[in-house]
Each structure stands twice: as C-alpha cells, then as structure tokens.
Amino acid sequence: MDSILRATSLLRGDSTHPPIYSVEINDDPEVAGEGRPRVNAAAVRAKSLPITSASFISSLYRNFDHAVQTAGERPFLGSRPVTNGVAGPFIWLTYREGKQRVVNFGSGLSRLLDGIKEPVERHVGLFSANRPEWIIADQACHMYSLVSIPLLDMIGKESLIYVLNETEMPVIVTTSDKAKMLLALVSEKKLPHLKQIVLMDGVVDYEVQAMSHGLNVSVKTFRELESDGDRNPRPPVEPRQDSVATICYTSGTTGVPKGTILTQENMLSLMKGVFLLEKLGRFCGLRNTDVYISYLPLAHVFERTMINCLIHAGASVGFYQGDTLILMDDVSELRPTIFPGVPRLYNRIYEKVMSASTKGTVMGERIFNLAYKTKQMNLKDGVVDHALWDSIVFSGIRQRLGGRVRMMLTGAAPISKNVLDFLRICFSAQVYEGYGLTETCSSLTVTDGLDxxxxxxxxxxxxxxxxxxxxxxxxxxxxDLPNPRGEICVRGASVFKGYYKNPEETAAVLDAQGWFHTGDIGMWDSEGRLSIIDRKKAIFKLSQAEYIAPEKIETILCLHPLVAQAFVYGDSLKSCIVAVIVPERISILGWATRTQSAHNKSLQDICQDTDIQKAIVKELEQHGRANGLKGYEIVKAVYLHPVEFSVENGLLTPVMKLKRFQAREHFKGQIEAMYAGLR
Known part of the structure; x- marks a missing residue:
C-alpha cells in the first residue's frame, strides 16, 4: 500500500509540480526533425525494476506451463453447449485438463506434418470463430515450435487464397463450414500447398467427406489428432525467444494483406510490461479469480496477447457462441470480471442508459443525477466505488454486463471523456485505453491506472x-508548441521483425535503428501523455489548405444521440466536408416524430426526407461547435444511410474500424450528390 501511495504522490504532483507520465531520454544524439524518445516515467522513477512472476518467462510454452503449475485445477477455457437451439451453462476445462489436450493435439499435429511426403513449411492455419479448440491448437503450436497463422473468421476469398499460398500452408485447423470453402478452392487448383484439414467439429460431415474425395487433401477431426497424440506422445520442442511464434496478416483497409512476423519475445513483451505496471502501482492487475469474455477476433493480436496475460495469471476465459447479436446473453451467463470492448459498443451502452435515466419519474431522474454527479466528483480522487449509490442506483446497470465487471478495456478508436466517466461511474470499473498495431504486438501505450x-x-x-x-x-x-506533434515511431521488444516475404514493405516502415514508423500522427500533452490525431494516410487537405483528421470528427459526431456511425469525406478541390451518417434507429424515429412531424414514417422514409437531412445538418453543426470543432470541420451536408456499416458488408474491419477506401467507393454516388447539392 505504501508503494502505491508514493506512486500516487509522484503521479498527481502538486500545485507547483504537475504530474508527468512519460519522460524524455537522452541516450541517442539529437536528430533534426525528430523529438526525443519518451519512456514510461513510473518505470524510470523506480530505482530498480521490480521482479514479477513474468520476468523470467522465456516462451509462450513456458508461460502456459507456469499457469498449469500455479492454477492446475482452476477453470481455464469455457464454452456453452447448444442443445436443440438452446445454449446451456458454461462447461469448463481446467488448466491441467487443457495441458493434456494441448500435449495430445500437439503430438498428433507434429506427426501429421511429419507424415506429409514432400518437405513443407511448419505453418499451421487457425481458421474459425473464437472457441476453446482455437486456443488449444495455438498453445500446441507454441509447445512444439510450430508457427501458427491465424485467419480472420470473415476473411474474403481472394485474401484467403493469397495468405495460404504466400505461406505455403500445409495444414489448417478449422470448422466444417470453412472446410467446404477450402475444398472448393482446392478443387479449382487454387491452393496447391494445402494437404491436411483438421476439423474442430466432432465429426466429418457427409458433404465435407464427399467434397474431399479424389482431392490430394486429407480431412481429420480434432479429436482424431488428440487420440493419435495420446497413443504416440512426443516431448515438447521448446522454442527460443527469437523463434517465430506467429505470422499475423493485417486485415488492413487497402491493398493485399501483409504478414507480420512476431517472435516469442514479441508476444511476451506486453505481458511482461503489464505485470510490471501492476508492481509499480499503475495497473489494477490480473487475478486467478478473473473471468474474461472472449469475443473480439482471436486472429487479431490484441485478443491473443490478452489471453496470454490471462493464462499467466491463471484466469478463466469464456467464449461467446460466435454471434455478436446474442453476446449479451453469453455475458449474462458468464458474468465476467474483465470486459473488452470498442468505443462503438460502449457508446451504445452509454446512450441507452442515459436515455433511460430521463424516462422514469421526476424523483428517479433527480436521484440518478445526484448519484452520478457525486461519483463523478469522486473520480478526481481516483475513486470508482460508492457504497450507497452503487447499491441503490447503479446495481441494475452493472447487471447489463453480469454484475461483476471490475476492469474494462477499450481501443481501436478514440473514446470520449463522457463515456469513460460513465463506465467508471455506472460499473465501478477501472477503465484502460490502449493504442497499438499488429506490428507492435498490441499495445505500445496504455493509460495510467492512476490517471x-x-x-x-x-x-x-x-x-x-x-x-x-x-x-x-x-x-x-x-x-510545435505547446504540444509536439509528428508521426508516431516506436522501438523495443514488442516491435515486429518484418513482413513475411516482403522486404520492400519492411524497409519502408522499419528503419536501421529499429524504429517502427506507424503511419499514425500523434501529439504529446504537457504531462507526457500521447494522443492520436489520425492515420497519416487518412488525413486530407481541403481546397483552402486546411488539413482534416476525419476520425476525430467522426468520434464527435457519434457522440450525438441521433448518430450510430459516421463516415466523413472531403474532396481536395472543395472547401468543405460531407458525411454519411447511419442514424441510431430508435432515437431518430422518436426525434423525427417529435420535431419533424414524421408520424408513422419508416427509417427508410426518414433517411430519404430532404427536410430531415437539412435538420440533421443543423443538429450536427450545433453539436460539433459545442464539442470544439472548427468551422472547416463542420459537415455541410449529410446522406442518411439506413443500414449499419459492418464486417459483412465490407465497410468495417473485424475490429470495427472503418475501411475508408471501401466506404468512399461504396458511397461515391451519394458523395457526388451531396457536393452537387451545395453548389
């Protein structure tokens, strides 16, 4: 407790000395056109860095082995069996049971690869939604020094062909629905290297069997490999720290996928940093009693890195059923203590709760506002709990996420102060926001737990x-004063080794001194914290030479209760910007009825109503100016789109980032019409 109090004093500073969260280092000579590198101030202030349980973990295999030793009989992986279309309670595999399945599957997988007649790459594809078998297969790869290559559950056919052929992938662990797609491509002679398909499903269904007949591809079940490995166990083949652990292909927003090479050391570095921050009093820590809901794509490095951290702590990971439409049902059943999310999801929770707070009795609304303001004041002292208000006002809200959440994680896009405060107030949770890329093996920065x-x-x-x-x-x-700005560059243990078979792209972003040039533009504030302005490629210039950071504007627009999603666009030959807005269905139907006399109109009708579009422009102008947007950052025309941007319609990446190039092409006609209407 004393160390935390000392850390708090250093962090918060006083009236004379403001808190500083990162500090400049002067080890390298000053370079013109570059700022001094900055590092974590808490780590620098420590006279000697504390030793943690993660300090001497040398590989992901050893990390899992550590968890088995410390949390052997505790629940490890959980899923909900579905009977007659109804999901039951979570069924759990313990760490010790999980270890045996990893050994069995890894032994069977090694034998399978050895059985392929011609020489093959030791590459193993993982291609499914999140589920226990995904983790078992991945851990088996680490235990037997195989390279796992995750494939996005929603990957397009052309990208799938590209990745499998570039990596010369001989084996894929997948599910029956995806096996049919793979076999169809094999029959078209588009996947010459694929030799083995391993089904996570319990049996090989008739259609898969029929499709594989006559092809040079064998189909086995996950359990068959486990049984073979059980009969013919093999000792682990421990990887080195510099061994390639995985090749993660970035979904990207343009161009062909790039394979990011990540080593064992890369994958462990964030975990070691997280446990060090806990020792320094800057992170609330992971416990073996924690329960995590896994629904963000395992093919993305954040979810895998997070699960590596949870494994080290001996925590429990419960998997959703694979359908985000029923995610909250899985959350209610699991009752997680750690909840990961993206701003779009948190914004929706915020809007629903705050809207509901105004629809009860006058007395109820007054009590909610008093409770909210009281806890908001307490946030200044770093306090998220309140015995009275948590029990009589916020307990019902907490139940939306199962009632036990103590930690919430956010990233992938900016999140507003209002929503951050809301999460801390209503869920009594510690909230951490991170920033990172596949190339930095997830987070390169994270918010300080005392800030x-x-x-x-x-x-x-x-x-x-x-x-x-x-x-x-x-x-x-x-x-720049008072806030230095520039392209964010990072160097250290988590930075990737290069793009697979792509030295040109590697050289373009990874310099000779080991600095990775992220392509993101950032800014340091007066207390040494990093803010993201936008992607360098996303920023554009208007005809009057003003630069526009669209993500910043979209984030502000999405705080308006009528806006669910936004895509901001500007033509370099024009002096203003326009936006495609996906309205929040319930909110806009009510608003249009109250203020636009749009009685009994459908969402489609409302979106097509030109008077309503003009009224929305005025609403968003007022909202934008109230939130600090400059005149040239105000949208001058909107197109209301009744269908949400999604992964399925190709407008979002699997982590819910907007694909700008695709959005621009998709709405090309509407954009031209908006500009034509402004003449």
Missing amino acids: FSAGNVGVPVPGLEVKLVDIPAMRVSSN
Whole structure:
C-alpha cells in the first residue's frame, strides 16, 4: 500500500509540480526533425525494476506451463453447449485438463506434418470463430515450435487464397463450414500447398467427406489428432525467444494483406510490461479469480496477447457462441470480471442508459443525477466505488454486463471523456485505453491506472520508446508548441521483425535503428501523455489548405444521440466536408416524430426526407461547435444511410474500424450528390 501511495504522490504532483507520465531520454544524439524518445516515467522513477512472476518467462510454452503449475485445477477455457437451439451453462476445462489436450493435439499435429511426403513449411492455419479448440491448437503450436497463422473468421476469398499460398500452408485447423470453402478452392487448383484439414467439429460431415474425395487433401477431426497424440506422445520442442511464434496478416483497409512476423519475445513483451505496471502501482492487475469474455477476433493480436496475460495469471476465459447479436446473453451467463470492448459498443451502452435515466419519474431522474454527479466528483480522487449509490442506483446497470465487471478495456478508436466517466461511474470499473498495431504486438501505450483523464491513449508500456517525427508537408512538427506533434515511431521488444516475404514493405516502415514508423500522427500533452490525431494516410487537405483528421470528427459526431456511425469525406478541390451518417434507429424515429412531424414514417422514409437531412445538418453543426470543432470541420451536408456499416458488408474491419477506401467507393454516388447539392 505504501508503494502505491508514493506512486500516487509522484503521479498527481502538486500545485507547483504537475504530474508527468512519460519522460524524455537522452541516450541517442539529437536528430533534426525528430523529438526525443519518451519512456514510461513510473518505470524510470523506480530505482530498480521490480521482479514479477513474468520476468523470467522465456516462451509462450513456458508461460502456459507456469499457469498449469500455479492454477492446475482452476477453470481455464469455457464454452456453452447448444442443445436443440438452446445454449446451456458454461462447461469448463481446467488448466491441467487443457495441458493434456494441448500435449495430445500437439503430438498428433507434429506427426501429421511429419507424415506429409514432400518437405513443407511448419505453418499451421487457425481458421474459425473464437472457441476453446482455437486456443488449444495455438498453445500446441507454441509447445512444439510450430508457427501458427491465424485467419480472420470473415476473411474474403481472394485474401484467403493469397495468405495460404504466400505461406505455403500445409495444414489448417478449422470448422466444417470453412472446410467446404477450402475444398472448393482446392478443387479449382487454387491452393496447391494445402494437404491436411483438421476439423474442430466432432465429426466429418457427409458433404465435407464427399467434397474431399479424389482431392490430394486429407480431412481429420480434432479429436482424431488428440487420440493419435495420446497413443504416440512426443516431448515438447521448446522454442527460443527469437523463434517465430506467429505470422499475423493485417486485415488492413487497402491493398493485399501483409504478414507480420512476431517472435516469442514479441508476444511476451506486453505481458511482461503489464505485470510490471501492476508492481509499480499503475495497473489494477490480473487475478486467478478473473473471468474474461472472449469475443473480439482471436486472429487479431490484441485478443491473443490478452489471453496470454490471462493464462499467466491463471484466469478463466469464456467464449461467446460466435454471434455478436446474442453476446449479451453469453455475458449474462458468464458474468465476467474483465470486459473488452470498442468505443462503438460502449457508446451504445452509454446512450441507452442515459436515455433511460430521463424516462422514469421526476424523483428517479433527480436521484440518478445526484448519484452520478457525486461519483463523478469522486473520480478526481481516483475513486470508482460508492457504497450507497452503487447499491441503490447503479446495481441494475452493472447487471447489463453480469454484475461483476471490475476492469474494462477499450481501443481501436478514440473514446470520449463522457463515456469513460460513465463506465467508471455506472460499473465501478477501472477503465484502460490502449493504442497499438499488429506490428507492435498490441499495445505500445496504455493509460495510467492512476490517471482518470480522457482524450489520450496513455504512455509507453515499459520496455518501449516512443518518439514523434516531423511531417513537413502537413506542417506537423515535433517542435510545435505547446504540444509536439509528428508521426508516431516506436522501438523495443514488442516491435515486429518484418513482413513475411516482403522486404520492400519492411524497409519502408522499419528503419536501421529499429524504429517502427506507424503511419499514425500523434501529439504529446504537457504531462507526457500521447494522443492520436489520425492515420497519416487518412488525413486530407481541403481546397483552402486546411488539413482534416476525419476520425476525430467522426468520434464527435457519434457522440450525438441521433448518430450510430459516421463516415466523413472531403474532396481536395472543395472547401468543405460531407458525411454519411447511419442514424441510431430508435432515437431518430422518436426525434423525427417529435420535431419533424414524421408520424408513422419508416427509417427508410426518414433517411430519404430532404427536410430531415437539412435538420440533421443543423443538429450536427450545433453539436460539433459545442464539442470544439472548427468551422472547416463542420459537415455541410449529410446522406442518411439506413443500414449499419459492418464486417459483412465490407465497410468495417473485424475490429470495427472503418475501411475508408471501401466506404468512399461504396458511397461515391451519394458523395457526388451531396457536393452537387451545395453548389
């Protein structure tokens, strides 16, 4: 407790000395056009870095072995069996049971690869929604020094062909529905390297059997490999720290996928940083009693890195059923203590709760407002609990996520202060926001556990250096005052080794000194915290030479209760910006009835009503100015789109980031019509 109090004192500073969260280092000579690298201040202030349980873990295999030793009989992986279309309670596999299944599957998988007649790459594809078998297969790869290559559950056919052929992948672990797609491609002679398909399903269904007949591809079940490995066990083949652990293909928003090579050391580095932050009093820590809901794509590095951390702690991971439409049913059944999310999901929870708070009795609304303001004041002192208000006002809200959440994680896009405060107040949770890329093996910065500010993504994870590099063409400089700006560059243990079979792209972003140039533009604030301005490629210039950061504007627009999603666009030959808006269905139907006399109109009718579109423009102008947007950042025309952007319709990546190029092409006609209407 004393160390935490000392850390709190250093962090918060006083009236004379403001808190500083990151500090400059002067080990390297100063370089023109670059800011000094900054590192985590808490780590620097520690006279000697504390030893943690993760300090001497040398591989992901050893990390799992550590968990089995410390949490052997505790629940490890949980899923809900479905009988006659009804999901039952979670069924759990213990760590010790999980270890035996990993050994059996890994032994069977090694034998399977050895049985392929011609020489093959030791590459294993993982292609399914999140489920226990995914983790078992991945851990087996680490235990037997195989390279796992995750494939996005919603990957397009062309990208799938590209990845499998570039990696010369001989084996894929998947499900029956995807096996049919793979076999169809094999029959078309588009996957010459694929030799084995391993089905996570219990049996090989008739259609898969029929499709595989006559093809040079064998189909086995997961259980068959486990049984073979049980009869013919093999000793683990421990990887080195510099061994390739995985090749993660970025979904990206343009171009062909790039395979990011991540080593065992890369994959462990964030975990080590997280447990170090706990020791330094800057992170609330992971416990073996924690329960985590896994629904963000395992093919993305954040979810895998998070699960590596949870495994180290001996915590429990429960999997959703694979359908986000019934995610909250799984959450209610699981009652997680740690909930990961993206701003879009948190915004929806915020809007529903705050809207409901105004629809009860006058007395009820007054009590809610009093409770909310009281807890909001307490946030200044780092307090998220309140014995009275939590029990009589916020307990019902907490039940929306099962009632036990103590930690919430957010990333992938900016989140507003209002929503951050809301999460801390209504769920009594510690909320951490991170920023990172596949190339940095998830987070390169994370918010400090003792800092409840908003509008930043925190400070470098211990072990990483972050600097800003000038972009003269955009008038962005690391010497800007009061806030230095520039392209975010990072160096350290989590930075990837390069793109698979792509030295040109590697050289374009990874320099000779080991700095990875992220392509994101950032800014340091006066207390050493990093804020993200936007992707360098996303920023555009209007005809009057003003630069527009669209993500910043979209984030503000999505705080309006009528807006569910937004895509901001600007033509470099025009002096203003326009937006495609997906309205929040319930909110806009009510608003249109009350203010636009749109009685009995459907959402489609409302979206097509030109008077309503003009009224929305006025609403968003007022909202934008109230939230600090400049005149040139105000949208001058909107197209109301009744269908949400989604992974399925190709407008979002699997982590819910907007695909700008695809959105621009998809709405090309509407964009032209908006600009034509402004003449």
